[in-house]
Amino acid sequence: MRTAVVSPKGDSKFLLQMRRGGLVKVYDSCLMAGSLYKSLLVSERTTAEEVVQLVLHCYNSSDRGSKYSLYEVCPIKSYERALHSNELPLRIQQNWPSPEHFCLPPQTESGGHT
Numbered sequence: 001m002r003t004a005v006v007s008p009k010g011d012s013k014f015l016l017q018m019r020r021g022g023l024v025k026v027y028d029s030c031l032m033a034g035s036l037y038k039s040l041l042v043s044e045r046t047t048a049e050e051v052v053q054l055v056l057h058c059y060n061s062s063d064r065g066s067k068y069s070l071y072e073v074c075p076i077k078s079y080e081r082a083l084h085s086n087e088l089p090l091r092i093q094q095n096w097p098s099p100e101h102f103c104l105p106p107q108t109e110s111g112g113h114t
Contacts, residue, residue: 021090022044043090052068055068
């Protein structure tokens with residue numbers, strides 16, 4: 001963790017602290033045809049709802065985040081589970097035995113993920 005203190009002229013001071021984090025790969029072809037995924041640097045405290053908002057922001061989308069769900073998917077075991085909006089994707093991902101066998105695709109309200 002790094003901490004930086006910036007002291008501009010006057011009485012103002014800014015303190016920046018970075019939380020521990022990591023990369024979460026979100027498959028986003030439902031938002032942008034031809035896109036494979038977005039790699040997002042998130043903190044251990046970033047929720048699934050916030051990850052969806054980050055992906056939407058990447059595309060300047062005006063869609064409501066509530067239209068999408070983040071899913072934990074394992075194609076090898078034919079397993080998928082919707083993450084609750086308050087779950088922490090980075091922590092979930094850190095528990096995976098092999099990250100390349102899992103993905104976090106957003107799913108639309110209509111139930112399909114792409």
